Each structure stands twice: as C-alpha cells, then as structure tokens.
Amino acid sequence: EIVLTQSPDFQSVTRKEKVTITCRASQSIGSSLHWYQQKPDQSPKLLIKSASQSFSGVPSRFSGSGSGTDFTLTINSLEAEDAATYYCHQSSSLPWTFGQGTKVEIK
C-alpha cells in the first residue's frame, strides 16, 4: 500500500498569505496525485487532479505541482473561505489512499 504523508498537519495563516502543503508518497506515483478541500460538515471537493491540473470552477489561487514522490498544493493569497482541511489522494496503485489531511485555519 502506498502511504501518503502530508505536512504540516495544521497551519494557522493570515488572510492574503501564501500557503504551501506538501504530500510525499512512499513510492513513485508519477502524476497520479489529486487534491481535495473539505470544509466542516461538508463533503470533499476536488481542487487539483493529476498533480497540476485545476478542476473546473476552482479559483486560480489554487495550484498544484510535483511528480514521482513529492507534491505541493499552493494557495496564493489565502481567503477566509479557504479555511478547511486539505487531502491528497493517489490513484497510481490499489488500494487508493489518502493523506492524513492538513487543516488550514485563518488567524
């Protein structure tokens, strides 16, 4: 099973600041890495697919990069509505797995 490790687990950030979340895979997964946002009491929403492709309707301040084992989700100029938990997910090798999540709080 491929283990995805996100860092940090928690981040407290002021509005307009840049946020960087990393996801490291226990083995190479090419670009089969996706990012989701989950707000409290809501279902997850797809932000970025295949490491760097923005999903339809997602604000341009969200971007993804990386390949192989190291990936990054970047939120440029954080907005209050971006307070949420972010998860990475790999679809390279069954069973599909998720990272443990990174909670982003607005200071």
Added chain:
Amino acid sequence: QVQLVESGGGVVQPGRSLRLSCAASGFTFSTYAMHWVRQAPGKGLEWVAVVSYDGSNKYHTDSVKGRFTISRDNSKNTVYLQMNSLRAEDTAVYYCARDQRQYQLLGEDAFDIWGQGTMVTVSS
C-alpha cells in the same frame, strides 16, 4: 444537475448488516466507475471500494474484504455497499464518489463528484 445522494445509514449493533445506496442523477451513470469513501468521526478520509462502470470489476480495501461488497445497478443509476459483520471501527460517514474519467475499470483517476454522505454508527 449532477448529483449523488446516499441513503441507508443508521445505528446498528456489532455483527449485524446494513446496505447503503447511492442514487445518481444528471449524468450517464453507466459510463463511470464509482467509489465508496468513509470518514470516521474527527478523522481523515479512507477509501473503501470501487466498482467499474459496467460492474465487471470490483476492489475492496483490506479492512473490509470479506465483509463489505460493492455493486451497482445501471438500470437504476444506483451503487450499493452491502456491509456485513459490522464492527465498531466501521462507524463513519460513508460517501459515494464518481471517478472523473469515463470507462475506467478500477477508477484510476480523481473523484470529481461526491455525495453528501450517510452516517453509519455501529454500537451496542
């Protein structure tokens, strides 16, 4: 609009069974692989199972193998999760989700549409 609606959750005693349903609308259901993902209270996401677009391929995570079975009925636009021999550790919100690309056998892509979830509580 494109929508997934789960149902069938509830409170059940350990060892008993429950069947979850996920009704799809607004898209050609029979061309998409479908997944179940769960989230224990206060915890992260855990992928549970996938069924191919035509129902011919299924895969379950190890922790539910032999107890849970995913299936689908394309004539009813519905995917199911039959859960037997339930344990306390199966307590979670269960989400169904659509694989983003069509005609995938095991869902080798992102999950682009999610339902609102249905809560399953296993407790005596």
